Amino acid sequence: DLSHRFVLLTGCSGGGKSTLLKALEERGFATVEEPGRRIVSDELARGGKALPWVDMKAFALRAIEMAKSDLQDAQNSDGIVFFDRGLIDAAIALAHSGGQRIEETLGETQAYRKRVFLAPPWMELFANDAERQHSFEAAVQEHLRIDQALDALGYTRMELPKASIQERAEIVLKECGAL
Template identity: 35%
Template sequence: MSTSDDFVVITGGPGAGKTTLVDELQRRGFPCIPEAGRRILQDQITVGGQARHEADSLLFAELMLSWDMCSHREATRQAGTVFFDRGIPDVVGYYLLLGQPIPAHVTAAAQKFRYHRRVFLAPPWPEIYTRDRERTQDFDEAVRTHDAMAEAYTRHGYRLISLPRTDPDSRVAFILQRLPPQPEN
């Protein structure tokens, strides 16, 4: 059974290679938790729902929070290190991006559902950034999202480690060289 010290988050703005990296970690046999936002958007688009960034962003935030809390609980059933494509503090970052007050229950969730103190942050990367059916933000918004995520995780006491802009294999090596985490004095 995993504990929050085994939960490693990879975060950042959209289009920075997070999901490709998490997919590569999963291919190598690590348990991985997919990003809530993309899954929710896929479902909402399929059914014509309003819980989308460009429609009802606050409803979208609530669904992401619910998904992420459920994913956190489910991850405790895994053994060893579990990688997360985003975490609950990303919802805090989303409120920051929107310029909205952060609801008390969102702050409480970010404090209660914890991850490893080191969080890997994928920097904005214009050379690989693309839009698609779910990723409708322009690159400037992707940069603002990155900054909001960095702020959210920092507010909640996490130490950010910036990922290099390199191929997925090198990014995996970069992360694995930093795991298992050594106690810090």
């Protein structure tokens, strides 16, 4: 069962997940970047419409495909693989956009380790850019949807403290038995 090696970092936009992922990568761990940012970057570059602020459903469907592909590719990595968002986040976005229910998208698959790490809304970190155009309030609502879905899906979550990247990395690695 590969899912015990796959660790999900989730939570709202601007909570420090990508920075934490980079710190884990710098320590030598395999990491997978957030599907959403890769999709937005690609769509903006080619004038596409699968953007969260243009067509959330198309964006979510693309994120589901990318997350599935990422999980498949990660099977070739040894040891723990850290994911910045992933299939669960994409399934939540699809359901929120009027698509199929989260459980229908995920099926019986337990793609990640039971314990996931949840980055809470953090106003001091939150910033808009070309790839993140929604408000902090929208990020807080996203956090609540993720929090509720994790419960319903049977994942246990550890909310990351609002602490330095090094502290957060050490917490995650200790919890994963990698430190």
